[in-house]
Amino acid sequence: MKVLAVEDSKEIGSSIRGFLVREGYICELAYSFYEAREKLALFTYDCILLDIMLPDGSGLELLKFIKTEKIQSGILIISAKDALDDKIDGLDAGADDYITKPFHLPELHARLRAIYRRKKLAGNNIITFNEITLNTDTLEATVNDVLLDITRKEFDLLLYLVINKNRVLSRQSIATHLWGDYTDNLANFDFVYQHIKNLRKKISAANGADYIDTVYGLGYKFNSSKV
Template sequence: MKVLVVEDSKEIASSIHDFLFREGYICELAYSFDEAQEKLLLYSYDCVLLDIMLPDGNGLELLKFMKEQGIQSGVLIISAKDAMDDKIRGLEGGGDDYITKPFHLPELHARLRAIYRRKKLSGSNIITFNEITLNTDTLEASINGLLLDITRKEFDLLLYLVVNKNRVLSRQSIATHLWGDYTDNLANFDFVYQHIKNLRKKISAANGADYIDTVYGLGYKFNASKV
């Protein structure tokens, strides 16, 4: 999962970042309204952790901006302890859930996962496509019941492809989704090709179909029409 944390407190933001990083997520930070707005226009995120009180704007306005721009990220609102009106306005404005300060990081993690399941995975932790089964709780992938020996990045890559089946995904979009927005500055994305190659090899070894098409000059597509 790729998460944008919009939080003006650098101490809280750093704590969230470090926790989510240890859990294997890609986590980007924005400390202001303008910085968050810029990142949301340039990059895509599975979930946005949105503090309502920002130094240069209101998080609810950022929520409105996301809706106007058609940004489909899940949103977990961070609210002050007694700000019930903000919680209601946030949920009515398109937020998916809220958490109240102070909060425990494991609870925040659980709420983010629940939003991701609802928004991206139809509410389930088990994703199945033909012979492929992915378990987002255990991070296990199997072909016809045979467990694949894949890395965390390979699991995330396969999940990203399956969730976006029949869509052409550029090498850059795959890189930023799995490794972070800093990959924008890289000269090439050859490492994406290597991960695709390794994933194909492991799926083939388990007698799975090769659904991953190379779209020359663009990127890759998980072709769901293959049998």
Template structure:
């Protein structure tokens, strides 16, 4: 999962960032509305953690921006205990959930996972397609009943393909989704090719169909129509 945390309390932001990183997520941080808007223009995120009170504006205005731009990220509002009106307004404006400060990081994690399941996985932790079964709780992927010996990045890559079936995914978008927006400055994305190659090899070893097509000059597509 790729998360954008919008929070001006740098100590809290560091705690959330480090916790989510240990859980294997890509977590990027914005401390202001302006920086968050720039990131949201350039990159895609599965979920947004949104503080209401920010130094250069109100988080609710940023929420309206997200919805007006048709950004399909899940949104979890982080608010102070006494900000009931802001939480209500946020939910009515399209936020998926809210969490009051202070909170336990484990609860934050659980809320994020629940939003991701609802938004991306139809409310389940099991993703299936033909001979593929992925469990997002255990991070296990199986093909034809054989559990694949894959890395966390390869699991996330396969899940990214399945969630975006039949869409052309550029090498840059794959890199940014799995490794973060710092990859925007890289001169090439050969490491994406290597991960795709390794994933294909492991799927073939389990006698699975290689649905991953190379779209030359652009990237890759998980072709669900392939027999």
């Protein structure tokens, strides 16, 4: 999962990022309205943690921007303890859930996972396509009931390909989704090719079909029409 945490407190933002990174997620930080809006215009995220109180604007205004621009990220509002109106306004404006300060990081994690399941995985933690099964709770992937020996990045890559099947995904979009926005400035994305190569080899070793097409000059596509 790739998360943008919009939080004016650098201490809280750093704690959130540290926790989510330890859980294996990509987490980018924005400390202001305009920094967040710039990131949202340039990059895509699975979920957005959105603090209502920002130093240069309102999180609710940023939420309106997200909806106007048809950004499909899940949204978790972070509100002050007694700010009932903010919670109601945020949910009415299209947020998926809210959490109240102060909060426990494991609860934040649980709410993010629930939003991700609803938004991206149709509410399921088990994703199945033909002989491939992915368990997003245990981070296990099986092909023809054979458990694959794959890394966390390879699991995330396979999940990203499966839930975006039949869409061409550029090497850059794969890189930023799995490694973070800093990859936007890299000269090449050869490391994406290497991960794709390793994933193909491991699926083939379990007698799985090679669904991953190379779209030359563009990137890769998980082709669901292959048998």
